[in-house]
Amino acid sequence: MWDPNLDTGIREIDAQHYELFEMLQQMEDMIAAQEGPAAGLSDLLKHLQAYVMFHFDNEERLMSQLHSKAGLAHMTKHYAEHRKFADKVAEIRQSLLSNSQQTLPDLAKFVRTWLQQHIRIVDKELV
Numbered sequence: 001m002w003d004p005n006l007d008t009g010i011r012e013i014d015a016q017h018y019e020l021f022e023m024l025q026q027m028e029d030m031i032a033a034q035e036g037p038a039a040g041l042s043d044l045l046k047h048l049q050a051y052v053m054f055h056f057d058n059e060e061r062l063m064s065q066l067h068s069k070a071g072l073a074h075m076t077k078h079y080a081e082h083r084k085f086a087d088k089v090a091e092i093r094q095s096l097l098s099n100s101q102q103t104l105p106d107l108a109k110f111v112r113t114w115l116q117q118h119i120r121i122v123d124k125e126l127v
Contacts, residue, residue: 001025006119013062016055017119023048024111031104041104045093048111052089056082059123078122085114 002021007014023044030041060082063075092107 008123013059016058020115028108031108045096049089049093052086081118081122
């Protein structure tokens with residue numbers, strides 16, 4: 001569920017963060033209902049993975065426009081965090097495609113924790 005304390009004040013970014021949390025909630029609902037990849041979870045994960053990359057590209061474009069304010073060191077760290085997250089989601093999704101159901105709760109927990117921490121610390125530092 002979305003937490004208003006995660007608002008950055010940048011409408012476009014906040015809307016994308018909200019959408020990520022909506023997808024995460026859908027994923028958690030499917031997991032709780034014990035619906036497997038054949039029941040749409042695989043499609044949702046594919047969409048989540050694509051949307052994450054779309055969001056990261058948008059956020060990085062915005063950072064590059066504000067380069068003088070954001071600082072090169074912060075941008076480099078921020079980009080690296082984005083790549084590590086995307087790689088981890090891809091790795092877990094691949095495990096799911098090999099029918100590893102035990103990975104589902106791990107994925108949901110990882111995504112929720114990472115998004116909350118990243119927004120609260122790294123994204124807000126940028127703002």
